[in-house]
Amino acid sequence: MDFDLNEEQRLLKESIDGLLTDSYDFESRKKYMKEKGGWSKAVWGKLAEQGLLGLPFGEADGGFGGGGVETMIVMEALGKALVLEPYLATVVIGGGFLRHAGSDAQKAAHVPGIVDGSETLAFAQLEKNSRYDLFDVSTTAKKKGDGWVIDGEKFVVLNGENADTLIVTARTKGERRDKSGIGVFLVPASAKGVTKKSYPTQDGMHAADITFTGVEVGADAALGNPDDSLALIERVVDEARVALCAEAVGLMDESLKTTVEYIKTRKQFGVAIGSFQSLQHRASDMFVAAEQARSMSMFATMAADFEDAKERSNAIAAAKVQIGKSLKYVGQQAIQLHGGIGMTMEAKIGHYFKRLTMIENSFGDTDYHQRRVADGGGLI
């Protein structure tokens, strides 16, 4: 039973916090947002230089052998600084698929590029009607010779605009909502038949809707078993959920800190508004919500390594529920306590609120995960 970071993890935290303090103030972020695809290549290069992009990969693959706790540290820091760069899409999700299911050849083809920052990825999973069900897949991958032909439409693909490689879920067998017959494919973004419609997202990132029309890929495009990869998808998405929980904790910490600083300095009726008890109690409840979220983020981080897949997903679903409830409270109250200034794009608090809000609706919202826990027999 230990909730402390070890020495190496503390150093990692210091180094990423230091890097982001130097290169990610609110004004710089606005500039990065205007670059192609909505993030900064220069910052991405710095993350690569510090070894952060290779963090979770095994040493044999050119990585640094970091585990869940290391990813938690990075995601919290990225949240705190409201980072736009595609760490989740590339390192956590893309990297997750390669780590769990990549052949030696697939890893050799992609991991070095991820680690040195020259290649980014995107996860093309969401469909028009699939909502949060990972098994709800209409996009098809049909066998052609040794390879596959992919047809279908994917939506809100984060980093879809800049990604070099797309990781696409597609059905090789069965009907739309069958749990078997789902494969995962590596598709070059430049492949013939891939068309993209890119746009910014509410939280300042960029995404794309991507259409696949007769896209031909080789036999080596399939990650894992092309006929039965739902368990793989669930595992990687669980890791993405855990990472989002950590990012949300970073965002909540910073939202609370910013709000408390604001109500200490903002004066009305001749006194700091933070001297009013109604506001103090609101801030205290934000603190309680943020701490409960932190506890569940740590729990989810450790649960990601549970052997039993059901126990793992139940724990992570529970964490996503707590994070969802906490982030809504902290985000909304942060705006309320800021008052009018909280409604403006000029103040950074609104941007934290927007990112938090988008996290709630990523990979299953609070109701979705609460239902999963309820239907799975609870937590006690």
Next chain:
Amino acid sequence: MDLAFTKEEQAFREEVREFFRGNVPPDTRRKLVEGRHLSKDEMVTWWRILNKKGWGTSHWPKQYGGTGWTSVQHYIFNEELQSYPAPQPLAFGVSMVGPVIYTFGNEEQKKQYLPRIANVDDWWCQGFSEPGSGSDLASLKTKAERKGDKWIINGQKTWTTLAQHADMIFCLCRTDATAKKQMGISFIVFDMKSKGVTVRPIQTIDGGVEVNEVFFDDVEVPYENLIGEENKGWDYAKFLLGNERTGIARVGVSKERLRRIRDLASKVESGGKPIIQDAAFREKLAACEIELKALELTQLRVVADEGKHGKGKPNPASSVLKIKGSEIQQTTTELLMEVIGPFAAPYDVHGDDGSNEAMDWTAQIAPSYFNNRKVSIYGGSNEIQRNIIAKAVLGL
């Protein structure tokens, strides 16, 4: 970071469980499960079994009969005790006055009181709150005047829990009316059978008698019953209240209740099928379980922190425990009410010592719901807890 308990800790949990299985009187356990009142005899019998095992005062220093357990062992013991369930040790003796006596009392007092506290030869009650001093405890007015080798005590205490059973009281009394309000208070202990002590029971909204008013009318108390120094009582009271930071969350109690709710909900029918099959109910139950899991983790963070860095500097997360712990306890009693539905209505007219076995256990559910409204009020109301977070943690 590591969530797992060590092999030794797991073995310890088994040992504790095994002991409870073999030693908690089955009727005592059943009554707790059913939410019934225990008699004084039933409680004392169990506490003496626990004391004989050497676990009655587990967190005391070894020299006074403690166990020398780690923070994690204490956590495991409490969790198992609460979720078995078995009665928790009498807090007023073991957790409150005991530590004050071994920390601030003289050798004579330690010898005289500690063994009797451990074996519950004396049942202790707490004389802190007064009609005009609730959250603002330091405004208390009960007066102790020194006359030769005696104190003469006059005043009134209230919300005195289980004073009807008590042999001894530890009391905050004003001993210097001229000093600033926190500075003129002393910590005095005395016999509840002293002349001039009157106990008047207060019936609470659950129908039970758990608390009392206690009146002091020229009560004569030997001077040596002062604990520590004169006019330092406020410091001792703060020490006492800060002593039990993690037990207040009562995670084990809520866990046991949630297991019971799940069990009942698979038996009680609604719409021709067990209520657990109702999606809306099931989600409410899951929501509560998730909140409790988060609280359990928060508590473990505090416990692990204390184990590593000592109790000196409180972990900021510890202020969460009281607020969330009480809210969750209240939610569990609401869920029980919901499960039992119309059978919440029958009213159990019981005495103030033990349960009325003639009434079905379902009659205990509504009283437990009513009674649990207290948990967000006592021990520093949740509003006071929010003040504490705002000041001590957020610096507002």
